[in-house]
Amino acid sequence: MAPRQTRERILETSLAMFNAQGEPNVTTNHIADELEISPGNLYYHFRNKEDIVEQVFTRYEVRMDDALLVPEGRLPNLEDVWMQLHMVFECMWDYRFLYRDLVDILSRNRKLKAHFARILTRAASSAAAVLRGLAAGGILRATEDEIRATAENVLLVATFWMNFSIVRNARGEVGQDDLTHGIYQVMLLIAPFLRDAERAHLNTLAQAYR
Amino acid sequence: MAPRQTRERILETSLAMFNAQGEPNVTTNHIADELEISPGNLYYHFRNKEDIVEQVFTRYEVRMDDALLVPEGRLPNLEDVWMQLHMVFECMWDYRFLYRDLVDILSRNRKLKAHFARILTRAASSAAAVLRGLAAGGILRATEDEIRATAENVLLVATFWMNFSIVRNARGEVGQDDLTHGIYQVMLLIAPFLRDAERAHLNTLAQAYR
DNA sequence: GTCTATATAGGGATAGAC
């Protein structure tokens, strides 16, 4: 088979298996079995398991960098926030293995840790910029300190929302519904600072997910 | 050596090593080495590694159950919230290995998962009760929906604060200072609902940790 | 590019002597 294709299949299957079973529970042999190729073949394409994780991470990084772009040239509105949260949460969902064992995965690999920290920094800037934009547009009222603290909480809630869902449900899997709930949960962080009309509207929407 | 003592030493050392290196990275052989006992001896006292984790978890559970007790017979004030957050965060710190790899640890053990879910449920009740108490005392103003959503975010931020700290600092360890920052971060979740005087006071205090 | 076969290492766990 063409080299590109096998390499690509390994990456796709690895991602799927990491997401389904958790990265620590997926071995190179499991991946090879699933693809019906030999372990030796897998090691022809990648130096080791960590190499696979790194390549998958790189794709995640590109995707998340895109999701974090803030629309320029105009002030953001609540619809923009909504849209951006969807982009970000869908990216997190597609690479949920990373978030499931975030500390463990990053602790084994300095490069990944540095890159993830960079993404968090970008996300913090993005969140703060959007909040400032909302304030400038009169949609939101908050001091600079409140904006900074809220941006930090937005980051934290978004980053660990899926883990929270998994851990809270005594049984049962986490699905796309929980993601939507997470988006609302993030919106509710900024709700107290919204103009009355917008806050009332948001609270009505959020009823369905409490 | 008396059986109680060796068993006790195993539990203490395991906890220390789990916290320092992460539970997935600590093997039964490592624990035995550290204690300068034989692996066979360790297995005389515990059926397997999971048994050790369960026993350590039980102690965590007792401790957290205590920290989540809400003072009865009077309305809570902000000082109570402050104190309780300290109790809870110190407990989380002492058993931080559990939070570091929460999803992974719980996914391997249904019993632990059920117990942790129970603790989260208790914590949610506790948080909501305290917020309602603050509202009843006129310290805070929020609708029932806002209280519910805020309690959920309090839970999430508290549960994953340490992981967030670890992951955000590109390098360097997490220490007790970060814990204090986490407590402020939780307080800032409820700040928007506080009476003006209390909110101003809190924001002043929080300056040091932004 | 892919396979088979295998080397190496380590972790979990037990048997049986002391």
Place this chain on the structure above:
DNA sequence: GTCTATCCCTATATAGAC
């Protein structure tokens, strides 16, 4: 209660044939 010795199994990774 503790130790030594050991077994089993799995995971990573490589060598060399095809």
